Amino acid sequence: xxxxxxxxxxxxxxxxxxxxxxxxxxxxxxxxxxxxxxxxxxxxxxxxxxxxxxxxxxxxxxxxxxxxxxxxxxxxxxxxxxxxxxxxxxxxxxxxxxxxxxxxxxxxxxxxxxxxxxxxxxxxxxxxxxxxxxxxxxxxxxxxxxxxxxxxxxxxxxxxxxxxxxxxxxxxxxxxxxxxxxxxxxxxxxxxxxxxxxxxxxxxxxxxxxxxxxxxxxxxxxxxxxxxxxxxxxxxxx
Numbered sequence: 001x002x003x004x005x006x007x008x009x010x011x012x013x014x015x016x017x018x019x020x021x022x023x024x025x026x027x028x029x030x031x032x033x034x035x036x037x038x039x040x041x042x043x044x045x046x047x048x049x050x051x052x053x054x055x056x057x058x059x060x061x062x063x064x065x066x067x068x069x070x071x072x073x074x075x076x077x078x079x080x081x082x083x084x085x086x087x088x089x090x091x092x093x094x095x096x097x098x099x100x101x102x103x104x105x106x107x108x109x110x111x112x113x114x115x116x117x118x119x120x121x122x123x124x125x126x127x128x129x130x131x132x133x134x135x136x137x138x139x140x141x142x143x144x145x146x147x148x149x150x151x152x153x154x155x156x157x158x159x160x161x162x163x164x165x166x167x168x169x170x171x172x173x174x175x176x177x178x179x180x181x182x183x184x185x186x187x188x189x190x191x192x193x194x195x196x197x198x199x200x201x202x203x204x205x206x207x208x209x210x211x212x213x214x215x216x217x218x219x220x221x222x223x224x225x226x227x228x229x230x231x232x233x234x235x236x237x238x
Contacts, residue, residue, distance in 0.1 A: 069194030193221030
């Protein structure tokens with residue numbers, strides 16, 4: 001499982017790296033002292049788990065967790081136990097108080113590994129399957145539904161569910177936003193925040209903060225803003 005460490009205290013980063021290196025199931029993909037740098041690195045994808053300090057200069061751990069979305073698991077690390085309730089509101093895998101006990105760290109990693117296995121099993125055969133270029137096959141309940149790309153306004157994800165908002169109906173599927181993103185042609189569809197993919201051809205208006213698709217208003221995420229505005233303004237190749 002690929003993971004990263006985000007903490008603005010050098011000695012804390014060093015201690016966490018030593019713990020991560022002791023678990024063969026974990027592949028450390030990066031160590032960051034600033035949340036902004038970690039968010040930029042995560043845009044490439046592939047990170048499943050973040051060991052995240054809550055109190056940091058710049059973007060806080062709480063704001064960081066809100067931006068990465070539910071697809072990425074978070075284990076909060078902090079010297080302040082009063083943040084525990086807020087961490088669970090963000091559906092963190094676990095909450096570790098510094099100095100971190102190695103056995104307590106191992107339990108947190110075991111929870112993350114178990115959750116990862118459950119997610120992979122649940123989505124093994126339920127991600128959309130691309131058709132002939134004009135449609136995708138979406139698993140909804142016990143059967144595949146053929147969804148025409150021209151009919152898709154946007155896709156909304158929440159945890160392990162996605163909703164395809166179509167012109168005249170909705171299709172709900174047990175899948176992930178990442179899996180849907182990989183199934184849709186990038187020249188027509190683009191992820192605009194952690195939970196939404198939009199059909200660029202259906203955009204009726206936009207500014208630096210929001211996109212309008214008919215009566216639907218969708219926020220542009222801060223880490224996606226530059227790329228999204230570039231596409232919408234025609235400044236980047238499709």
